[in-house]
Amino acid sequence: xxxxxxxxxxxxxxxxxxxxxxxxxxxxxxxxxxxxxxxxxxxxxxxxxxxxxxxxxxxxxxxxxxxxxxxxxxxxxxxxxxxxxxxxxxxxxxxxxxxxxxxxxxxxxxxxxxxxxxxxxxxxxxxxxxxxxxxxxxxxxxxxxxxxxxxxxxxxxxxxxxxxxxxxxxxxxxxxxxxxxxxxxxxxxxxxxxxxxxxxxxxxxxxxxxxxxxxxxxxxxxxxxxxxxxxxxxxxxxxxxxxxxxxxxxxxxxxxxxxxxxxxxxxxxxxxxx
Amino acid sequence: xxxxxxxxxxxxxxxxxxxxxxxxxxxxxxxxxxxxxxxxxxxxxxxxxxxxxxxxxxxxxxxxxxxxxxxxxxxxxxxxxxxxxxxxxxxxxxxxxxxxxxxxxxxxxxxxxxxxxxxxxxxxxxxxxxxxxxxxxxxxxxxxxxxxxxxxxxxxxxxxxxxxxxxxxxxxxxxxxxxxxxxxxxxxxxxxxxxxxxxxxxxxxxxxxxxxxxxxxxxxxxxxxxxxxxxxxxxxxxxxxxxxxxxxxxxxxxxxxxxxxxxxxxxxxxxxxx
Numbered sequence: 001x002x003x004x005x006x007x008x009x010x011x012x013x014x015x016x017x018x019x020x021x022x023x024x025x026x027x028x029x030x031x032x033x034x035x036x037x038x039x040x041x042x043x044x045x046x047x048x049x050x051x052x053x054x055x056x057x058x059x060x061x062x063x064x065x066x067x068x069x070x071x072x073x074x075x076x077x078x079x080x081x082x083x084x085x086x087x088x089x090x091x092x093x094x095x096x097x098x099x100x101x102x103x104x105x106x107x108x109x110x111x112x113x114x115x116x117x118x119x120x121x122x123x124x125x126x127x128x129x130x131x132x133x134x135x136x137x138x139x140x141x142x143x144x145x146x147x148x149x150x151x152x153x154x155x156x157x158x159x160x161x162x163x164x165x166x167x168x169x170x171x172x173x174x175x176x177x178x179x180x181x182x183x184x185x186x187x188x189x190x191x192x193x194x195x196x197x198x199x200x201x202x203x204x205x206x207x208x209x210x211x212x213x214x215x216x217x218x219x220x221x222x223x224x225x226x227x228x229x230x231x232x233x234x235x236x237x238x239x240x241x242x243x244x245x246x247x248x249x250x251x252x253x254x255x256x257x258x259x260x261x262x263x264x265x266x267x268x269x270x271x272x273x274x
Numbered sequence: 275x276x277x278x279x280x281x282x283x284x285x286x287x288x289x290x291x292x293x294x295x296x297x298x299x300x301x302x303x304x305x306x307x308x309x310x311x312x313x314x315x316x317x318x319x320x321x322x323x324x325x326x327x328x329x330x331x332x333x334x335x336x337x338x339x340x341x342x343x344x345x346x347x348x349x350x351x352x353x354x355x356x357x358x359x360x361x362x363x364x365x366x367x368x369x370x371x372x373x374x375x376x377x378x379x380x381x382x383x384x385x386x387x388x389x390x391x392x393x394x395x396x397x398x399x400x401x402x403x404x405x406x407x408x409x410x411x412x413x414x415x416x417x418x419x420x421x422x423x424x425x426x427x428x429x430x431x432x433x434x435x436x437x438x439x440x441x442x443x444x445x446x447x448x449x450x451x452x453x454x455x456x457x458x459x460x461x462x463x464x465x466x467x468x469x470x471x472x473x474x475x476x477x478x479x480x481x482x483x484x485x486x487x488x489x490x491x492x493x494x495x496x497x498x499x500x501x502x503x504x505x506x507x508x509x510x511x512x513x514x515x516x517x518x519x520x521x522x523x524x525x526x527x528x529x530x531x532x533x534x535x536x537x538x539x540x541x542x543x544x545x546x547x548x
Contacts, residue, residue, distance in 0.1 A: 040325045041315045046430070051314045051515040120519065150438075153427040156320070164424075164445075167438045241325040245394065267541065 007032040007236070008218065009068030011059040014042035015239075015246055016152070016189035017074030018253035020097060020211025024072065025234070025256070027219045033235050034066045037250075038266070040240035043152055045119025045188070049081040052121060056082035058266040060090055062238070068092060072218050076187045076210055077119050080127035093221055098122075100213035101185050102131030106141065108206050109183040115176035115205075116145045118187030123147040128187055144179040148172045148188075155190040156249060161197055169194070173201055186210060193252065237261040281306040281510070282492065283342030285333040288316035289513075289520055290426070290463035291348030292527035294371060294485025298346065299509070299530070301493045307509050308340045311524075312540070314514035317426055319393025319462070323355040326395060330356035332540040334364055336512070342366060346492050350461045350484055351393050354401035367495055372396075374487035375459050376405030380415065382480050383457040389450035389479075390419045392461030397421040402461055418453040422446045422462075429464040430523060435471055443468070447475055460484060467526065511535040 008028070010021050014037050021035055036059050038044075044052045056078040063071055070093045073079045073086065079096030087094045105114045116128040123145045132143055151172075154165045176184060185208045186192055192209050199207060235258070239246065242263040250258045282302070284295050288311050295309055310333050312318075318326045330352040337345055344367045347353045347360065353370030361368045379388045390402040397419045406417055425446075428439045450458065459482045460466055466483050473481060509532070513520065516537040524532045 040321060042320070046316070046517060046519070047314060047515045048517045051517075121517075149431060150424075150427055150433075153424055157423060159424075164438050164441045167441060171438075241321045243320060243322045243325075243395075245320070 006067050006069035007034045008070045008072060008222075009034050009036070009063030009066060010072045010074050011036040011038070011063060011078075012075040012189060013037070013044035013055075013077065014039045015250045015253050017211070018250055019189045019192045020072070020074035020214055021235075022253065022255045023209075023212045023215035024218060027215050028222060031222070032233065034063060034068060035235065035237045036062055037237070037239045037246075037261075039243065039246055043119070044075060044077040045121050045152060046149065047121060049121070049125065052077055053082040053085060056086060057089070060086050060094075062264070062266055064090065064092070070095065070218065070222065072214060073097065074189055074211060074214065076189065077121045080122045080125035095214055095218045095221065097189065097210040097214040098127050098187070099131050100217040101187065101208050101210035102128055103135045104213045105183050105185050105208045106132050106135035106139075108208070109141065111180065111182045112139065112141045113179055113181045113183070114141055114143050115179065115181035115184040116143060116187050117148045117151075117172065117176070117184065117191065118145075119152065120147045120149050122187050128185060142179065144176050144181060146172055146175055151194060152188065152190045155193050158249070158252075160193055165194070166197060166201070169197055169201055173198075177202070181205060183208060235259070238264045240264060240266055280341050280343035281308045282344045282346060282496070283308050283310070283337030283340060284346045284348050285310040285312070285337060285352075286349040286463060287311070287318035287329075287351065288313050289524045289527050291485070292524055293463045293466045294346070294348035294488055295509075296527065296529045297483075297486045297489035298492060301489050302496060305496070306507065308337060308342055309509065309511045310336055311511070311513045311520075311535075313517065313520055317393070318349060318351040319395050319426060320423065321395060323395070323399065326351055327356040327359060330360060331363070334360050334368075336538070336540055338364065338366070344369065344492065344496065346488060347371065348463055348485060348488065350463065351395045354396045354399040369488055369492045369495065371463065371484040371488040372401050372461070373405050374491040375461065375482050375484035376402055377409045378487045379457050379459050379482045380406050380409035380413075382482065383415065385454065385456045386413065386415045387453055387455045387457070388415055388417050389453065389455035389458040390417060390461050391422045391425075391446065391450070391458065391465065392419075393426065394421040394423050396461050402459060416453065418450050418455060420446055420449055425468060426462065426464045429467050432523070432526075434467055439468070440471060440475070443471055443475055447472075451476070455479060457482060509533070512538045514538060514540055
């Protein structure tokens with residue numbers, strides 16, 4: 001097996017992970033990527049850890065069957081609940097979005113007050129708290145977490161600066177403002193599209209983009225391990241459902257045009273470990 | 275096989291169909307019900323017709339394995355795209371939510387101007403237009419349809435009368451107000467929870483609850499066919515995912531306490547016709 005010919009595999013519950021892939025394609029311009037969006041079962045953020053773990057294992061299995069040299073879990077929910085298990089089950093390196101963002105947040109905060117926003121499942125897992133405290137390495141940090149379940153559907157509607165989105169954001173962000181955070185982790189790959197609004201509502205606060213942080217971690221791992229993909233077709237996109245509204249939104253997330261995605265079923269794929 | 279011992283099977287993408295089941299339990303107090311909510315893959319409304327059809331067939335197959343005497347598709351999206359196929363494939367009567375609501379809307383409208391709100395998939399299917407025109411039986415009707423994709427997540431957040439919900443509802447309803455509709459079909463089983471808000475924003479407009487209409491159709495079919503369920507445990511609920519937020523919301527939809535649902539996998543079930 002020649003690592004130089006292998007693409008990097010990236011998966012997400014849907015198209016949100018394309019916002020992370022965008023950074024990966026920027027920082028690793030000589031790499032090839034295979035992206036899987038589980039659009040037939042999107043979203044993951046309102047589902048249980050057991051179900052998300054099952055789905056994540058199926059996604060990883062699908063990517064491995066495409067001979068990837070690394071798997072990036074570009075979904076905060078799946079990273080929160082399934083990363084440890086995937087890391088043990090998969091023989092290639094696995095990079096999640098939570099640890100890199102937690103490290104960045106612990107690094108950039110000045111007053112030690114860090115806010116985390118994400119889906120109900122991500123926030124409920126407590127994964128960010130654990131990771132931030134670990135990276136703070138004994139420094140005193142105060143973490144305020146807030147589930148923002150309406151942000152994903154609002155972003156998917158394209159209502160990025162709609163008055164309703166602002167009204168909802170003001171309500172979600174109030175506890176973080178009250179806590180005086182100077183750093184806010186966008187713990188969902190949909191949220192970077194809300195950056196202009198969030199920056200306006202949280203002036204002076206550093207926004208940490210989990211997908212961007214993961215892209216840098218994946219890049220450094222590629223370099224240090226000398227894992228290289230070949231330079232053929234740069235991006236292949238697979239989705240598990242082909243609803244027409246995904247295509248235009250995918251291009252907003254990725255910041256590039258997307259070739260027609262292939263629609264695949266994960267049911268026929270052997271789940272890892274079974 | 276003794277029909278009198280068989281329950282009525284009801285399925286939905288999630289817990290929204292409980293708002294239809296509520297009416298069924300009211301109008302058929304001597305019936306037993308098996309409810310399946312496909313919470314592991316909720317929602318259906320943003321997915322393609324192919325995917326929703328696959329899921330609907332798996333749900334119907336699961337209910338048939340529980341020996342139901344009738345299947346009520348308490349999901350507008352699944353009714354819109356999969357009802358004809360299910361009706362052909364299944365040997366028990368199949369009742370959807372669209373035809374009963376279309377019949378009611380065509381019956382109650384005075385000015386012939388009917389509004390329909392639903393998910394993107396339901397509205398995109400055009401199923402309500404076809405059914406309403408058929409039930410209008412030559413009378414002139416003007417139908418204005420509006421997808422309202424944010425209503426489901428807002429209802430699931432419990433933001434039934436939140437200022438953001440009102441702001442979003444005003445935007446969604448404007449074309450229906452402009453069209454002068456006197457009848458509004460709530461073409462999604464989540465929407466009945468928004469009735470107080472919708473009634474306030476659409477004064478004088480008759481709201482047609484698709485789940486309530488389907489309950490009456492199912493009831494009349496049971497009587498006319500002399501199909502009867504036994505009088506054991508009244509309701510058994512199965513979900514495909516057990517996320518903790520579903521339970522309290524389920525009781526709001528059903529208007530009754532719900533026994534702990536059993537969590538099941540549909541993957542092991544043979545899909546109809548395969």
